[in-house]
Amino acid sequence: MSKQALRNRLITQSLSGSFRLFLVTGVLLTLAGGALFVYALVSGNADRAWHLFQANWLFFTGVTFGSIALVAVHKIANAKWSGVIIRFSEATIGFAVVSLLGLIVIFTAGYDHLYGPMQEQLHAFSRGKALWLSHGFMFGRLFVALLILALIGRALVWADLVPDLSLVKGAATGARKAVYDRMTAGFDPSIAGRLAHDKEIHRLAPIFIVVYALAMTIVAFDGIMALQPHWFSNLLGGFYFMGSFLAGHTALALFLLYGRNELGIPDLVSPKQRHDLGKLIFGFTIFWAYLMWAQFLVIWYGNMPEETGFVFARLWGPWMPIGRAVLIGMFIVPFWGLLFVAMKKSPFMLGLFSAISLVSLWLERYLLVLPSVTKESGPVFGLAELGPTAMFLGLFLLCYWA
Numbered sequence: 001m002s003k004q005a006l007r008n009r010l011i012t013q014s015l016s017g018s019f020r021l022f023l024v025t026g027v028l029l030t031l032a033g034g035a036l037f038v039y040a041l042v043s044g045n046a047d048r049a050w051h052l053f054q055a056n057w058l059f060f061t062g063v064t065f066g067s068i069a070l071v072a073v074h075k076i077a078n079a080k081w082s083g084v085i086i087r088f089s090e091a092t093i094g095f096a097v098v099s100l101l102g103l104i105v106i107f108t109a110g111y112d113h114l115y116g117p118m119q120e121q122l123h124a125f126s127r128g129k130a131l132w133l134s135h136g137f138m139f140g141r142l143f144v145a146l147l148i149l150a151l152i153g154r155a156l157v158w159a160d161l162v163p164d165l166s167l168v169k170g171a172a173t174g175a176r177k178a179v180y181d182r183m184t185a186g187f188d189p190s191i192a193g194r195l196a197h198d199k200e201i202h203r204l205a206p207i208f209i210v211v212y213a214l215a216m217t218i219v220a221f222d223g224i225m226a227l228q229p230h231w232f233s234n235l236l237g238g239f240y241f242m243g244s245f246l247a248g249h250t251a252l253a254l255f256l257l258y259g260r261n262e263l264g265i266p267d268l269v270s271p272k273q274r275h276d277l278g279k280l281i282f283g284f285t286i287f288w289a290y291l292m293w294a295q296f297l298v299i300w301y302g303n304m305p306e307e308t309g310f311v312f313a314r315l316w317g318p319w320m321p322i323g324r325a326v327l328i329g330m331f332i333v334p335f336w337g338l339l340f341v342a343m344k345k346s347p348f349m350l351g352l353f354s355a356i357s358l359v360s361l362w363l364e365r366y367l368l369v370l371p372s373v374t375k376e377s378g379p380v381f382g383l384a385e386l387g388p389t390a391m392f393l394g395l396f397l398l399c400y401w402a
Contacts (some may be wrong), residue, residue: 008169009170010084010265010268011167011168012171012265013263013265014164014168014263015168015171015172015176015260016263016264017259017263017264018262019262019400019401022397022398022400022401023259023397023398023401025115025394025397026395026396026397026398026400026401027392027394027398028133028394029053029391029393029397030390030391030394030395030398031394031396032390032394033386033387033388033389033391033393033394034387034391035387035394036383036384036387036390036391037049037387037388037391038387039055039383039387040383040384040387045382045383045384046113046381047113047373047374047375048374048376048382048384048385049384049385049387049388050106050110050113050114050388051113051114051370051373051374051385052366052384052385052387052388052389053102053105053106053110053388053392054106054110054114054223054227054369054373055362055365055366055368055369055370056362056388056389056391056392056393057099057102057103057106057223057392058219058223058224058240058365058368058369059247059361059362059365059392060095060098060099060392060393060395060396061095061099061102061146061217061219061244062240062241062244062247062361062365063095063244063247063248063251063321063358063396064092064093064095064396065091065096065149065153065212065215065216065244066091066241066243066244066245066246066247066248066251067089067090067092067247067248067251067252068089068092068153068157068208068212068248068253069155069208069209069212069241069245069248070086070089070245070248070249071089071090071156071157071160071205072156072204072205072206072208072209072212073085073205073209075156075160075201075202075204075205076084076168076202076205076206076209081272081273081276082137082273082276082277083268083273084099084265084268084269085226085252085256085260085269085273085277088252088255089248089251089252089255090157090160090161091255091400092248092251092371092396092399093150093153093154093157094398094399094400094402095156095395095399095400096146096149096150096153097398097399098395098396098399099146099150100143100146100150102392103139103142103143104143107135107138107142111135112225115135115226115227115371116229117227117373118133118226118229119135120256121229121230122134123335125229127308128183128287129229133226133229135307135362138226141218141222142218142219142222142223143234144221145211145214145215145218145219146215148209148211148215149211149212149216152171152204152207152208153208154210155204156182156201156204156205156208157342159197159200159201159204160201161183162183162184162187163177163187163189163194163197163304165180165183165184166184166187166189168180169181169184175193197214212241213237213238213241215386216227216237216240216244217222217237217238217240217241218237219240220236220237220239220240220241221236222265223369224236224240224368224369224372225345227369227372228310229250230306231306231307231309232306232307233295233307233310235291235294235295235298236295238291239288239291239295242284242287242288242291243288243361243364245284246281246284246285246287246288246357246361247277247357247358247361249277249280249281249284249354250281250354250355250357250358250361251354252277253274253277253278253281253350253351253354253357254259254351254354254355254358255400256269256277257269257347257350257351271345272345274344274345274346274347274350275341275344275345277344277350278338278343278345278350279338279344280343281334281338281353281354281357282334282335282339282344285330285331285334285335285338285357286331286335288330288331289330289331289335292331296311299311309373313371314367314371317378318377318378318379319367319370319371319378319379320396321379322363322366322367322379325360325363326360326364326367327365328360329356329357329359329360329363330357330360330361330364333353333356333357334353334356334357337349337352337353337356338350338353371391
């Protein structure tokens with residue numbers, strides 16, 4: 001197929017996908033999950049519902065910005081192998097708005113349910129720590145950090161889309177054409193204009209990565225560590241944002257395996273590309289295990305009660321089955337499954353191990369949050385927990401569809 005023929009085919013196919021499954025599933029999950037969430041709030045299970053709201057907010061915020069971090073890294077490295085599939089990562093940027101709104105909801109309606117115990121302990125802290133963990137200061141830095149990250153991420157995705165949209169807009173119709181015309185206004189399609197545009201992309205990408213590391217570290221410290229304020233780990237920020245970066249890769253694997261058929265381009269997602277993506281998932285799976293072990297080892301050998309209590313509560317007693325499931329699903333299964341070339345090239349096997357890793361990462365976020373705040377003696381998952389989980393998943397699918 002000639003270059004021009006391939007370009008014409010991509011223009012046609014890019015406008016053909018409706019992702020209707022995401023729309024229908026997203027609406028149903030959002031409505032059902034939202035109804036269950038409200039029911040939990042008025043039926044005496046508000047604490048349980050808000051605890052899962054926090055865990056899901058951390059998970060889906062991580063998947064969203066981890067996916068955009070993947071895009072930024074590809075731009076910095078001038079990666080060519082990802083080709084058209086990088087678009088499936090860029091589509092997650094829409095959830096950034098929901099993430100910011102979720103943060104506002106947490107620090108208004110949900111604050112006492114999540115951070116009430118921490119507020120009761122503030123008098124025992126030093127003045128500096130009490131100020132750092134105060135409501136206004138915590139919300140301010142979280143909101144500003146995520147807002148800046150979202151704006152830079154949106155600018156990066158927008159800049160990367162504009163050259164392609166300038167080619168596609170001639171075939172678009174109706175409201176879509178109006179959107180494409182607005183997005184490409186001022187774009188210079190000449191060689192000099194495209195070179196200047198590439199420079200803009202390569203300027204935004206490294207800025208996003210730096211802000212990503214800082215902002216997601218703040219999210220980890222304030223969204224996880226502050227729930228048990230006497231515990232601290234300098235490594236938690238890196239552990240959270242690298243786990244989210246891994247989630248970006250596994251989410252990309254799942255979205256491209258579905259999206260290639262939705263757009264009618266299965267032949268343009270080659271076994272070599274699946275192999276390369278599988279290698280990255282395999283590598284960052286090992287890195288996740290390394291960070292987990294590095295954090296565990298220092299805490300365990302330090303043997304300080306304010307540090308070991310956090311680990312002990314999650315790896316022994318009623319929470320131990322969840323801890324085992326996280327280790328098996330995040331490391332053991334993907335490690336052995338993606339060790340072999342054939343597994344990485346197989347669409348089914350790559351999708352299976354990516355799904356296991358992504359679900360296990362959700363369990364990890366659940367495990368990082370719940371033992372710090374729950375009044376239950378162990379893990380409980382009922383309608384109160386199902387509501388916010390289904391609602392967040394539905395909103396994520398709706399934002400991706402849009």
